[in-house]
Amino acid sequence: MADTSYDVIPEAAAAAHQPSGHAPHGLGGIAIFGTLVVLAAIVLVPVYATIIDGFKELGDFQSNPFGLPHVWVWRNYWDILTSYRYWQVLGNSLIMAALTVALTLAVSSMAAFTFAHLRFFGDRFLLNYLQLGLLFPLATAILPLFIRIRDLGLLNSYWGVILPQVAFSLAMGVLLMRNAFKQLPNELLDAAFMDGCGYFRFFFFVTLPLVGPILSTVAVISFVGSWNGYLLPLVVINSDSKYPWTLGMMAYQGEYTTAWQLVLAFITLTILPAILMFLMAQRYIVAGLTAGAVKG
């Protein structure tokens, strides 16, 4: 399998020159550093332009899209920051994401616990059944899902977004947590039983405190998924007082199509929480998003 699919890699490798683990030195090191600086600039330009052009007047940034503003127009940002609408869309997103995370953690840790510690008729089958959720994305079932949410009377409600989100992250949550629970030494459970502690107390006082890292992994994945979610709220939510920020941003763009400076300021302010969180909790977020992928 390997030989053909790896044929494409040489260019990248040749550009790399430096095998991992060596401190680059001399010209090679400078070349690598220079390459990285250029790449970083390319990656950051769209974000930079979005932020900086939010400070400009339309005429200014048409002639000067990437430079600093000639006149700093703080109004664009200030008007959005003081608008009810901005805080409302962020609040809606936060409510939906927080409830999605809490429910995902609760429901999948309980299910994972039974699969890790109890033997019962059909346990394998049920575990495999839940794992089916890993195989296809929410988008495949979006139409029947919409009809079901409508028939349950959950259209245009937070729960109409939260419950399907939880359901679709269960497979991943149960898988990651069951593996983590099974890695805890069995002696723990034996000792707990000898002391007369039942499954419930064991779950709350022994298991959960010991699996913090995997809980935070699952929390990060489901939070980011919900916070950035677009398709599901697009289909479920139809009144703008309940819009999450992703829908709010698109609606704002729809209203101010040609006033790019306002749209860019709005984008900047709505992605700001994600960027700040990423900068502050970078280690956890990177570990969560990649470890979840690897272990899943």
Place this chain on the structure above:
Amino acid sequence: MVQTTYVEPARRMTANGWATLVIFLPPALLLFTVFVALPMAEAAWYGFFNWNGYGRPEKFIGLKNYGYLIDNATFVRSLINNGLIIAVSLLVQLPFALGVAMLVAGRVPGAAWFRMIFFLPYVLADVAAGLIWHFMFDGDYGLVGAITHGLGLQPFYLLASKDWAFSAVLIVVLWKYFGFHMMLYVAGLQGIDKSLLEAAEMDGASPWQRFWHITLPQLGPMIRLSIFFSVIGALQLFDVIVPLTGGGPFETTNTMVSFLYYFGVTRMRAGFGSAVGVVLFIICVTFAFGYRRLFMRED
């Protein structure tokens, strides 16, 4: 690790065990059944009907919805587009991510900063990324506007061009996702035993030989994993399309999911849209099973 983890605990089910089971398991099963399993099964069922989503589906039309799909040029185009995204992800994005990973896994000054910057787009919402790039590609403002303006050319409306709009989608996908794959590779590179590389260097292996015979095989599991995520991610791409092109111009930039949304959901063609979902489901599941069976057995 602890050996006992490999031995299944042969505990008898106690009353306490049953109580736990009855309380802990049903919420997950219920949520999963109602919002994942049933909708998927219903999609398969609705796909046989001509139905507007209200009342009960009654007009049974067999496989006609699937026939319409095959004859629908826009759907075929969206299938091709998904294929293109997969091709570019595998042939351009992953090798590029690996190259960058090799650069930032070493002891370059500021390596941690570079990794963070490259990972940043992955954390942003797809819709936000799409909208930011919509601005970048705008012919009057943004990057494209600046370039044509600077060269004294006529403004060029990339996103309105039948021939070029889809390349815009591909660029956004590259920008947004290469950092994620880079991070997987960095993790993989850090797991490689340095003494292997040092031993090879002592034996006179060139950097190229070390890469080809040690680094690459050692990264195997990570590469297989990132191929898997690339393909699954490419198949469900939607959020970027809406703010960037809305499927246009002339319906040339749809993906399967955006086709499902624009032609199924917004027009409430429940049967037809479900059939699109079923096609996507079959592709995803076939790929996931096939790929795991073929390439990820040993991981």
